[in-house]
Amino acid sequence: MGDWEQKNHLINELAEGRELAKQLQSYLNLPFSPNETQEVLVQRIIASYEKALSMLNCSVGTSSPPSLNGSPRSDQDSDPEHRNTRLGKRKSMPKWTKQVRVGPGMGIEGPLEDGFSWRKYGQKDILGAKHPRGYYRCTHRHGRGCLATKQVQRSDEDPTILDVSYKGSHTCNNSSSLAAAAPPPPAADQTHQQPTQQNQSEEQLLMNYFRTGLKVLTDDLHTNHQDNTVIPSFHYPSSSNIQNWQNNLAENFTPPFLSPATSGTSYFSASPSGFNSYQNFQSDQLTEIISSSAATSGTNSPTIGNLDFQFGNAHEFDPHFTFDNPGFFS
DNA sequence: GGTATTTGACCTTC
């Protein structure tokens, strides 16, 4: 099935679910609505979403995540994926960036606490950049095979801002502050496919960003001058974790909370317990947009404790907080 | 002595 056709099927399926939910809502507003009808509508809504999720699974579930248990060099060299890793071309590794504001006197060598333990393994002068780029990898790369790396480079425009680019995910479970601040939610449904350790770690990291440590840099930067202010943007270049994101969505989105839809724009709200509210979800747009309400609304709300993720069209999207992957569901 | 950092060399991609 072609991508476009598949997306259309997906849209239709989700739109049907939305209409059914609207019907259910209208029935709920009636003083004497028949329970049988409500039950039927619920069943149809569930069936619709299950079908949509099934379609998503079919479209992206064929790829397998890269092995992360890597015995060090020998295996990696024979495996193109690991060879790429060794060569710095992590084509299927999740990648996201953030910008961290540091104090004027702090260098990139200064403490940049993000909850993980990093070891510097290189530094390069980058063409056209005023400042060198530092290369870091997880301290537990060898002991636990953790392939997470990050690059830190001081911004040319504003030396107090560090561009931090993360690649790969932590499989060492060494997150201290992040994990402690926001432990991953318990599995809602054991019948769902359980994430691998790697995927769980990535989800945990991302969720932790969503829920706790992340502070969205607004135009009002001076207001949080004391803090390390981060502007994250996510880049999921390939499919290794799409399955788990879908599962996460499936586990946390609760269609009965549908409310009368406002056209075109869809909102998810991230609460401390995960994604738990839902409006007018158009899944083909899921790939394109996540934005923070703080950024899009221009409000001065630096924390993300109640961050809304907006799944709308790309024009509404704040570039500081992106899943930059056009082929996410294709 | 163990661990972290520095830095020149090496490798791959473009």
Add this chain to the structure above:
DNA sequence: GAAGGTCAAATACC
């Protein structure tokens, strides 16, 4: 050949 990313020996630090 240039550039970016990584390796690994040398060095520094605790």
